[in-house]
Amino acid sequence: MGGTVTVEINEKKVSVPFGTTILEACKENQVHIPTLCHHPDLCIAGACRVCVVDVEGMRTLQTACSFPITSPLKIKTSTPMVRKARRHIIDLLLSEHYGECYSCVRNNNCELQALAKEYGVDSFTFGHVDKPVFEIDKSSPSVIRDMNKCVLCKRCVRTCIDLQEVGVLEAIDRGGKTHIGTFYDKALADVICINCGQCINRCPTGALHANDPSDDIWAAIDDPKKHVVIQTAPSPRAAIGEEFGQAPGKSFTGELNTALRRIGFDKVFDTNFTADLTIMEEGTELLNRLKAAIVDKDESVKLPQFTSCSPGWVKYIEHFYPEYIDHLSTAKSPQQMFGAVIKTFYAQESGVNSEDIVTVALMPCSAKKFECNRPEMNDSGFKDVDYGLTTREMAKMIREAGINLPEMPKTHFDYPFGDASGAGLIFGATGGVMEAALRTAYELVTGREVPFENLRIEPCRGFQGVKQASVKLENCLEKFNFLEGVEFKFVVAHGTANAKIVMEMLKRGELNDVHFVEIMACPGGCIGGGGQPIPTSEVIRTARAKAIYEEEESLPIRKSHENPHVNYIYQKFLTEGPCGHLSHKLLHTHYTKRGKFIS
Ligand code: SF4
Ligand code: SF4
Ligand code: SF4
Ligand code: FES
Structure with a gap:
């Protein structure tokens, strides 16, 4: 069903698309509703009830985030009863919350703290825990869990299960004993956490934070x-x-x-x-694999080759698809x-x-x-x-x-590693590694620039979960005659839920003719990484990606193989060239098959 519905929000008539939630309708009309369990990247939970509003004709207050508008309604967002209910809910949340704001990593950027301020909750009507109940889990080198600060909004659970499809976190026990835990309440380092930190980015409080050195x-x-x-x-x-x-x-x-x-x-x-160096090593490895498969008919060669610069993705494949780890490029991350x-x-x-x-x-x-x-x-x-x-x-x-x-005034990097190409810069956004690799590989193979205007390989760009495209290799240089006429096929995905889609397609044999796959564990790629500023949303990630692409177009060198400092290191140090003996020792690695339930 489509069309619009006319509703009254605080006595003002507005038309909204059928099915819009009350929260969305209010936001669209500049009416602020407080939220806590709601997050724009996640499915609706309706768990915290902070967003309650009055809907005429309803016996109880309704949660704005989970109420779809399907008929004309009269909504009031700030009645005495609504304000009192929200205040009570925040007060109750604080009564179970152990933590001192001034010594908390999220001080001044905490949604619970902000709500308490917004609703003037400055004393604890329902009491307050005065000592920690949970031991802080510091086992992981990446993510620290302090469940004493948890408000049970389950944003981390929805992130880990739905957004990333890893499924490490879950609400355990019932009633007053409910807490967020792992498989058998094991330490995070002992389960299949891929360390992506996406749960941290969506936690409204200081319950989750990174291990800070x-x-x-x-x-x-x-x-x-x-x-x-x-x-x-x-x-x-x-x-x-x-x-x-x-x-x-x-x-x-x-x-x-x-x-x-x-x-x-x-x-x-x-x-x-070293992103440029990665392209030289990973690109050479791919060409070597293609030659071994096409010319030497070596059936042990694993194609498509997977990128390996996202450690969250590497750990994901080690746990969930260990039979595919030989598809990972052996090139280390930048x-x-x-x-x-x-x-x-x-x-x-x-x-x-x-x-x-x-x-x-x-x-x-x-x-x-x-x-x-x-x-x-x-x-x-x-x-x-x-x-x-x-x-x-x-x-x-x-x-x-x-x-x-x-x-601060602007200054340049130090030398000898102070200049890089634009190709290295765009590694930061999903599709960037593929775009950088194509710029170099296509030119090495054909002697010509990639056939895309201003080197913008648009099929690699944007936030579509899984992207597939191809480029035809024609008039190849003599050394690469074996690639003449090959339709070079590639796949780009971001977020491990999308990685799972790609891996299942691969298992079903639907990607047998694909040569190269780029996967970044985080939504949007590194710009949406688990260590980035909080909050995050697609709007914010889009703005960050734009900043990267704009900066790259202003750079004088935009292909990894044209970086003079990369050429210098191959002349002076890695003298056997990409994938040579010393490169293999220093710049390549191996992977570990891991368990599907515990690490
Ligand atoms: S999580 Fe928020 S409310 Fe709790 S101590 Fe930290 S800053 Fe304060
Ligand atoms: S770091 Fe990633 S995998 Fe680990 S618990 Fe958080 S969301 Fe799940
Ligand atoms: S750890 Fe953070 S995100 Fe997870 S339920 Fe608790 S408060 Fe919410
Ligand atoms: S934000 Fe609506 S129920 Fe939590």
């Missing part, structure tokens, strides 16, 4: 013997302004470089440099390539002892914390990346140093 980083900065090097990924740069009150959609790359130097980092490098190169090539070139170097990675991601702690990530002879830091944690350090980021 900033105290250790401060200690390294303050230690004169340590040479502390930071790499920054593009997505945090496109989002960190939000932590300083800026509207989403503006990158603060140059300002951040200055702030990081003022904080005390010895060198500030661009992760996009973060890990950077660490390995810093503690070898950079140490050699700069004359700093590798053991004195501390490598920090500013990432949009909580899974990167798990990744840098994987036992195999020490090919430099040291821990390649010492600390993974999220955008939120970096903003906290910047504030602690007394710096207001937007006021």
Whole structure:
């Protein structure tokens, strides 16, 4: 059924599409309704009742977020009864909530705190817990769970089950004993959590937060013997302004470089440099696989090749589709390539002892914390990346140093890893790795630029869950004659629920002719990563992606293979070229088959 329905909201007549919820209708007409369990990325739960309104003719107050308008209604959103009910609900939530706002990671960005302020709940009518009931789960290198601050909104549960289709979290027990837990209430590190941090991004309180290494980083900065090097990924740069009150959609790359130097980092490098290196390694690996399959008729070659730069996706496949791990590119993520190169090539070139170097990675991601702690990530002879830091944690350090980021003058990255191509930059949005790989692979194979206007490979872009497209390889260079006439097919997906769709298609044999698959674990790709500023929504992620694409078009170099610093490292250090012996040792890795229920 379509059409519109006329309703009265606070005695004002408005027309809304049939089926619109009262909450949506009010928002559309600038009437604010408080919410807590509602989130724009998630299905409706109707669990908290904070959004109650008065609907004429109904015996009880109704939840605006879950009430679809299908007939004319008279709605009142701020009667004495409505206000009293909301106040009671907030008061009750606070009565079960243990936590001191001033020492909480979400202080000043907590929806419960904001509601208490909005409704003037400044005393506890129903009492207040004065000691913690739950032990804080600090087992995971990525996500800390403090259920003493949980308000049972189940946003994390819906995120983990519906949005990500991982299913680690669930409401356990009934009545007063209800709590959010894992399989058999095990520690998070012992279950199949992929560390994506999407539950953190949607938790309204401080019940979930990332495992913050900033105290250790401060200690390294303050230690004169340590040479502390930071790499920054593009997505945090496109989002960190939000932590300083800026509207989403503006990158603060140059300002951040200055702030990081003022904080005390010895060198500030661009992760996009190793994104370019990843394209060289991963692209070469793909061409090698294609040659082995087409020319050598090697049936053991696994195609399609999967991207491997999203550690949440890597852990997802290790748990849920372990029989497919050989499809993953062996190329490490840009973060890990950077660490390995810093503690070898950079140490050699700069004359700093590798053991004195501390490598920090500013990432949009909580899974990167798990990744840098994987036992195999020490090919430099040291821990390649010492600390993974999220955008939120970096903003906290910047504030602690007394710096207001937007006021900083712009400066460039340090050399030798200070220049990168636009291809490396667009890794931050879903489809970006595929677009970067195609720009390079197509040109290496045919000697010509990809046939897309201004290098914009539109089929890779946008937030459609699963995208499929192809590009025909014609007039190939002699070395790549075996690819002549091949319709190169690729698939791009973001969010592990969409990854599951792709994997099930693959299992059914529907993607047998596909050559390359890009998957990012987080909705929207890294711009929507689990370490990015809170809140998140598709509108916010779209603005961040726009900032990245705009910045990339302003760069002089937009293809990874044209980055002169990448060519320099292959001339000076990785002299056998991409996928050569030393590259294999430092820049490639292997994966682990894991359990489907526990880690
Ligand atoms: S979760 Fe919110 S209300 Fe609770 S202590 Fe933290 S800031 Fe305060
Ligand atoms: S980090 Fe991701 S996988 Fe782990 S509990 Fe949260 S949403 Fe689920
Ligand atoms: S942990 Fe956070 S998101 Fe999950 S139910 Fe509790 S308050 Fe809601
Ligand atoms: S926001 Fe409507 S019931 Fe929670």
